[in-house]
Amino acid sequence: MNNNKDTDNTAEPEQNPVKDAQDDIKANNDIQQSTTDINDIAQISKLGQQIIKVDEESTQKVGSETNDIDQTSTQEFNSNNDFHLDSSLPLKPADTTPNINNQKHIKKIFNLKSKKSKIIFFSIIITLLLLASITGILFYKSNSTISKRQQASLIDSDIYIGGIGVGGLGASKVKESLQKSIDQQKITLKINDQTVEASPTDIGINYQIDQTIQNAIKQRRPLLAELGLTKKQKIDLALSVQIDNQKLAEYINSKVGAQLLSKNAEVIIENNQLVIKPSAQGAAIDINDLTKQASNIKLNENSILITAKTSVTQPPITTAEAEKAKAELDTYIAPNYSVGNTTVGYKDIPFAAKLSWLVITPNPENKTITTGIDNNIINETIDAFIKTFNSNTQDRVIVILPNGSSLIAQDGADGTNVPTESLNSSKATLVSSVAQKQPARVELVTQPVARNQKTLDGFEKMVLVNKESYKTQAIQNGQVQKEVTVSTGKPGFETPNGTYSILRKKDISDMKGCGGGECWEVKNVKWQSYFTNEGHAIHGTWWYVNYGNQNASHGCVNMREADAEWFYNWLDIGTPVVVI
Numbered sequence: 001m002n003n004n005k006d007t008d009n010t011a012e013p014e015q016n017p018v019k020d021a022q023d024d025i026k027a028n029n030d031i032q033q034s035t036t037d038i039n040d041i042a043q044i045s046k047l048g049q050q051i052i053k054v055d056e057e058s059t060q061k062v063g064s065e066t067n068d069i070d071q072t073s074t075q076e077f078n079s080n081n082d083f084h085l086d087s088s089l090p091l092k093p094a095d096t097t098p099n100i101n102n103q104k105h106i107k108k109i110f111n112l113k114s115k116k117s118k119i120i121f122f123s124i125i126i127t128l129l130l131l132a133s134i135t136g137i138l139f140y141k142s143n144s145t146i147s148k149r150q151q152a153s154l155i156d157s158d159i160y161i162g163g164i165g166v167g168g169l170g171a172s173k174v175k176e177s178l179q180k181s182i183d184q185q186k187i188t189l190k191i192n193d194q195t196v197e198a199s200p201t202d203i204g205i206n207y208q209i210d211q212t213i214q215n216a217i218k219q220r221r222p223l224l225a226e227l228g229l230t231k232k233q234k235i236d237l238a239l240s241v242q243i244d245n246q247k248l249a250e251y252i253n254s255k256v257g258a259q260l261l262s263k264n265a266e267v268i269i270e271n272n273q274l275v276i277k278p279s280a281q282g283a284a285i286d287i288n289d290l291t292k293q294a295s296n297i298k299l300n301e302n303s304i305l306i307t308a309k310t311s312v313t314q315p316p317i318t319t320a321e322a323e324k325a326k327a328e329l330d331t332y333i334a335p336n337y338s339v340g341n342t343t344v345g346y347k348d349i350p351f352a353a354k355l356s357w358l359v360i361t362p363n364p365e366n367k368t369i370t371t372g373i374d375n376n377i378i379n380e381t382i383d384a385f386i387k388t389f390n391s392n393t394q395d396r397v398i399v400i401l402p403n404g405s406s407l408i409a410q411d412g413a414d415g416t417n418v419p420t421e422s423l424n425s426s427k428a429t430l431v432s433s434v435a436q437k438q439p440a441r442v443e444l445v446t447q448p449v450a451r452n453q454k455t456l457d458g459f460e461k462m463v464l465v466n467k468e469s470y471k472t473q474a475i476q477n478g479q480v481q482k483e484v485t486v487s488t489g490k491p492g493f494e495t496p497n498g499t500y501s502i503l504r505k506k507d508i509s510d511m512k513g514c515g516g517g518e519c520w521e522v523k524n525v526k527w528q529s530y531f532t533n534e535g536h537a538i539h540g541t542w543w544y545v546n547y548g549n550q551n552a553s554h555g556c557v558n559m560r561e562a563d564a565e566w567f568y569n570w571l572d573i574g575t576p577v578v579v580i
Contacts, residue, residue, distance in 0.1 A: 028402075077081045135487075155216045160236040162299030173212050178209050180237065181299040189290075191308045192283055203251050204244030205294050212240045239299060243291040252285060260285065262315040264362060265322035267329065267369060269355050274326055277320040283310040316364040325369035329358050332373055335439035337430055343390055344416055344446050349430070357434065373434065382430045386423050390442060391416045393451040397499045399464065399578055400457040402479050409456070409464075409578040410499045415449035422446075454499075462576040463538070463567070464474075465557055467495060469496040470548045472538070472557060474570055481570070484563040485548040489555040492516045496555075498578045500531040505568060513554065520554060527564035531577040538577075540564030 020121030155174060157167040164181060166174045180389025182200060189196040189203070201209070216237055224230040252260075268275050286309040293306045333354040340346030357378050361370040396412035422445035433440035456462050458475040465472045467488045474481040489495040493516055506528045512521035513535060529541040545552060547559070559567075 158232045158234045162239040164299050172214050187304045196255045204247030206242040208240035241295045262313045264315045264317035265319040267322050267326045276322045278313040282313040284313045314368045325371050328371045331437045337440050339442045339444050341444050382427045389418050396453040398455045412451040414451050417447045465579045484559050487545045487558045488551045490552050493554045497579050502571050502575045503530050505529050527568040529571050
């Protein structure tokens with residue numbers, strides 16, 4: 001028995017559970033120091049598994065030794081005691097000695113009867129308490145570090161916002177840096193073949209700088225990374241963005257809206273005729289996709305290209321619908337409508353007047369073009385057209401010359417009047433014909449109005465211009481006050497015959513004009529006396545003119561400057577001028 005005990009005592013130092021547990025704790029610490037990016041909970045779990053392994057190994061060793069002790073004790077008990085089993089008692093297979101030994105082994109471990117069991121149990125407790133203490137200290141230090149950083153509004157290292165490094169900076173510096181990058185951004189929108197340059201503000205991008213900075217300040221790392229025990233990984237936060245979709249759409253529409261919209265077919269009046277403008281396809285922009293792209297813009301990118309997704313859109317009103325509408329409109333303007341009589345002749349209502357009657361109304365909602373006529377405009381245009389048969393009289397002008405002879409300076413003309421009753425009757429007939437789209441020829445009743453006769457006897461001031469004799473006379477009190485040789489309008493620019501009066505005078509100015517395929521400008525023309533609103537005047541010429549032999553002007557009565565000055569001073573505003 002003493003030999004057995006000596007054997008047991010010498011085996012204990014070789015398999016010491018406390019030392020084994022300490023070695024395992026050291027190994028666990030080595031593992032923690034060498035691991036670079038591991039979750040703390042995983043670390044504790046792994047250590048727990050190692051402790052359980054140590055417990056299993058120790059249990060196996062204790063069980064082996066306990067079995068040796070049991071066997072030795074049994075031998076000693078049998079040798080020292082006179083004890084024998086009753087052979088009459090039946091033995092069951094379960095009542096074997098090994099089973100009894102196992103139960104004793106388990107009891108010794110859990111009842112801490114064995115010295116080694118006690119050592120294992122308390123080693124586990126101490127290890128767990130140590131780990132809990134270390135974990136608590138680490139969490140405290142980590143939270144303390146984060147708290148101090150947040151109180152100072154500092155951002156942890158290796159933090160980026162929109163691609164811009166902001167680690168270690170305070171909130172105000174970060175905001176300044178981000179805003180500078182935003183101000184420098186130029187965005188190019190590509191929409192089909194069109195490109196539009198814009199700033200973030202132009203297209204409704206509103207960066208939420210303050211909110212993003214606060215998110216950056218609150219960023220937390222894994223525990224070991226917060227304590228600097230492992231390398232911190234780069235974190236790039238997207239800058240929070242709000243997009244004003246309406247502003248984005250309005251900006252695009254203001255720049256390229258006309259090119260994007262589908263075009264309805266039209267029927268228009270152009271160059272005095274009905275014209276069809278065909279329809280054209282358009283493009284619809286996916287604003288949501290555009291917004292998504294704008295939200296992903298990096299601040300460290302100064303030049304950004306955003307390509308819009310578009311889809312083809314068809315116009316509501318097609319070319320075929322426009323052709324149908326034009327065919328309907330033609331039925332109103334194709335018929336011929338005329339008015340008149342054999343005395344004054346017949347006139348057709350002008351095509352332009354008929355075009356003015358038409359009503360063309362596009363209806364994109366139901367994809368049609370409505371056509372019709374405006375009765376009020378029809379009445380107005382026909383009324384104005386019939387009144388063109390009214391004409392004013394022109395006086396017959398007879399001039400009594402100083403020698404007693406007379407001449408007809410202007411034959412004049414009788415006038416025409418359309419009575420109100422005839423006007424209304426003809427208008428009603430025409431309006432009805434237009435409504436029925438039927439041609440019409442309306443007989444018009446007219447009345448002549450006799451011309452007046454006016455005699456210029458030469459006792460009051462008057463000027464007589466005779467183009468054939470190249471002579472111009474100033475007549476007053478029945479006598480010729482002055483007669484000069486002149487040059488009047490050349491072929492194509494003839495001075496108009498008729499009775500006029502002096503309208504305005506100008507002592508000197510430049511004279512210029514265009515007509516008959518020619519343009520001219522003459523400097524410093526003196527003594528101008530105008531007798532028509534078209535620019536015909538009596539004036540002097542400083543350039544050579546073949547007076548008395550050739551009509552060479554652009555319609556004026558040219559004379560020498562000295563003669564023109566005399567007429568300029570003698571003539572009054574309103575003095576009659578007769579051209580024959």
